[in-house]
Each structure stands twice: as C-alpha cells, then as structure tokens.
Amino acid sequence: MGSMGVPTEYYQLVAALLFTIGLIGVLVRRSALIIFMSIELMLNAVNLSFVAFSRQHGQMDGQIFVFFVMAVAAAEVAVGLAILVAIFRNRETASVDEVHLLKG
C-alpha cells in the first residue's frame, strides 16, 4: 500500500486513449451498430477515469457514479438497439450515411 501503486495519471492516460479510439469509431465508421459499440467504449473510458479518481481521493462516490453510468448505459443500449431494429425494418440498412430522411 502507500505510494507503491501505479499513479493515477497513468490510468487517466489509458482512459484518454480509449476515449479517443471510441471517438474515432463514432466519427469515421458508417455502421450504426459499430457507432453504438464505440459509444460504449467511450462510456467505459470515463468509468475507468471515475474509478481511478475514486482511489486517488479515497472516496467511494466515484464507484457509485460508475454504477449509475452502467445503469444508464444499459437503458441506452436497450432503447438504441430497438431504434436500430425499427430503422432496419423500414429502410433495410444500418448505415448512418443512408438514413437521412430529416435532411430532405
């Protein structure tokens, strides 16, 4: 214990890297499914950041936040995938480039 552990900054660096990879996935991929997965990756990067800060400050509130983020992510995935299924049923595609009805 004490100051022997890996510093919090290193965990933050990994979290930043994972968040950026998720951001790349959201911005450059075309399949809505992969974009959803990338959003999950970004949420997980933030979770890692929360848990690392939780240890740094010796308080468990950060871990409680991760708990709530997971609950919200589960709700988001359920609704998001249902929307995706509905879009695929109507348009026969899961590519975000081909779903542009609102664009006119």
Next chain:
Amino acid sequence: MGEAILFTLFSLSAVAFALGMVFRRNAVHCALHLVGVLLSLSGMFVLLHAQFIAAIQILVYAGAIMVLFLFVVMLLNVKGETPLLTPGSAKGFGFFFAFIAFVELLWIVVSQGGTEGEPAPVPALPPNFGSPAEIGKILYTTWLFPFEVTSILLMIAVVGAVVLAKRKFA
C-alpha cells in the same frame, strides 16, 4: 511491482482490443473485441480496489449488454460495409477532430488540470474499500434517491424498447 506488470498487461490489451473493435469489418468480430476491452477494464478495476464494480462490469456489460449487441448483429445480418469508413472529407475531419480531442485530454492529464507539481502519491486505503458491503452502505444512504430514479429509468427503457421493436406501431 505486480500491480505495474498487471497494469501494463491490461492497458495494452485494452487499447489493442479497442483498435481492433474500431477497424474490424465483421460486426461480430467488433462485438467480441469490445468484450475483450470490457474484460481488460474489469481487471484494471480490481487493481484500483473496485472489486464490486469489476464484478458488475463482467455481469452487466460483458454478460447482458454484449449479448444484446450480438443478438441484434445476428438479427439484422448486416453485410460488411463496402467502404469501411465514411468516404470523402468527413473521414479526414473525423481523424483530425479525434486527434485534437486527444491532445486536449493529454494536456489536461499531464498538466493535472493546471496544478503543476509532482504526481500525488496513491493514498493508503482501508482494507474493505470498494467491497460490496461498503458500496451498499453509501448506495442506500447518500445515494438512495438517485438509485430509485435509476429504477424508474430502467423501467421506462424496457417499455420504450418493447414499443419501438414491435412490428406495428398503432
């Protein structure tokens, strides 16, 4: 020492799996790579004294959410996207924007939010830090109201998912 080795292992595998997830063509492969990321992160949570979070990471994420993903991938039977990435200038803009965001994040981490100085040492933690009993204590006292709101949110999500995925809307 052991923590440093495990941290290196988990972080390398997490980043490698994440890159695989973003750049693989087959959606099932992408989902399985995401499972790899989630398991690596679960290992890191154990290193950070968050045993309960590590357990529900595997149960909820790698178990429930990824099964849902795989189910939808196989239900939709999406063909591999013929150009993998968004064509044209949007792709270049995406990589550029992500790079800018990464530099910003890196700057925040390195400068520690503007407070210069040595990295703060990791504090000594009580032995039951992050155990289910301790999490439960503050979850059902300090965070009781958000916890109840979460249960309402989950119920709304279930109802919404059923309504959206039904064949006929009327």
